[in-house]
Amino acid sequence: xxxxxxxxxxxxxxxxxxxxxxxxxxxxxxxxxxxxxxxxxxxxxxxxxxxxxxxxxxxxxxxxxxxxxxxxxxxxxxxxxxxxxxxxxxxxxxxxxxxxxxxxxxxxxxxxxxxxxxxxxxxxxxxxxxxxxxxxxxxxxxxxxxxxxxxxxxxxxxxxxxxxxxxxxxxxxxxxxxxxxxxxxxxxxxxxxxxxxxxxxxxxxxxxxxxxxxxxxxxxxxxxxxxxxxxxxxxxxxxxxxxxxxxxxxxxxxxxxxxxxxxxxxxxxxxxxxxxxxxxxxxxxxxxxxx
Numbered sequence: 001x002x003x004x005x006x007x008x009x010x011x012x013x014x015x016x017x018x019x020x021x022x023x024x025x026x027x028x029x030x031x032x033x034x035x036x037x038x039x040x041x042x043x044x045x046x047x048x049x050x051x052x053x054x055x056x057x058x059x060x061x062x063x064x065x066x067x068x069x070x071x072x073x074x075x076x077x078x079x080x081x082x083x084x085x086x087x088x089x090x091x092x093x094x095x096x097x098x099x100x101x102x103x104x105x106x107x108x109x110x111x112x113x114x115x116x117x118x119x120x121x122x123x124x125x126x127x128x129x130x131x132x133x134x135x136x137x138x139x140x141x142x143x144x145x146x147x148x149x150x151x152x153x154x155x156x157x158x159x160x161x162x163x164x165x166x167x168x169x170x171x172x173x174x175x176x177x178x179x180x181x182x183x184x185x186x187x188x189x190x191x192x193x194x195x196x197x198x199x200x201x202x203x204x205x206x207x208x209x210x211x212x213x214x215x216x217x218x219x220x221x222x223x224x225x226x227x228x229x230x231x232x233x234x235x236x237x238x239x240x241x242x243x244x245x246x247x248x249x250x251x252x253x254x255x256x257x258x259x260x261x262x263x264x265x266x267x268x269x270x271x272x273x274x275x276x277x278x279x280x281x282x283x284x285x286x287x288x289x290x291x
Contacts, residue, residue, distance in 0.1 A: 005248055010094040014039060015099050018039075025097050029097075032064070036067075039073070040070055050068040096159045101126065111172075115175070115176055123176045127180035157200045160250050161188055161202075165209075203258060208264065209237065209268070231271060
């Protein structure tokens with residue numbers, strides 16, 4: 001028996017979709033039939049991914065589609081405009097995947113005693129505040145049509161936050177980042193309780209170290225080997241695997257799932273020999289799921 005994951009008729013917005021995990025999430029949502037708004041801070045990257053999706057849909061004859069909605073997700077006004085543009089161009093909003101989150105430019109992993117106020121403010125703004133702004137704007141758009149909630153329990157919308165596996169264990173040199181993501185995990189539960197009566201589901205997906213273009217370029221072979229050896233599955237996570245999980249969690253097949261923290265890290269949280277992210281001290285790369 002085959003049970004397809006069907007997003008036909010769904011309108012989705014994916015932030016940070018110009019590369020890495022976000023790009024794959026946008027591609028897989030479109031493959032499942034969704035109309036996808038592709039966000040990135042860099043307009044050219046959002047445009048390129050939207051064009052790539054459109055080309056693939058034409059080649060396969062699928063039902064999905066894509067538009068580009070570049071914006072800075074750290075700015076309230078820009079986020080509101082992004083969601084308004086999405087609902088205008090797609091006719092509504094059913095799914096939000098809030099994916100933006102890594103160390104801001106100029107910040108790097110460092111020991112806790114070396115962190116200062118600016119580190120905290122910048123990293124928390126990048127990884128918690130911007131996600132909250134996107135979640136709030138998406139929820140408002142979904143609530144605007146909550147009066148016609150389907151009777152089959154499929155609900156009025158779904159918000160999925162991409163958080164981090166670093167929240168499941170001590171995160172040497174990444175304490176600020178991990179703390180911000182842990183706060184986001186807690187926000188997910190609160191949003192799920194507040195928005196659940198209106199049929200809106202809210203969940204968190206937490207990747208382990210993911211082999212994105214950024215990670216591949218920054219980590220040495222020895223670093224990758226150490227990470228692989230520390231996981232029970234003896235492998236890193238691939239972005240397309242996370243994308244398929246996101247497609248499921250935002251689909252009607254998961255319509256009874258809300259307020260959940262779903263860990264996808266090849267079992268890294270079980271390891272007692274997880275390498276500290278000291279290699280990234282010079283590269284400025286977050287060791288969790290740089291996107």
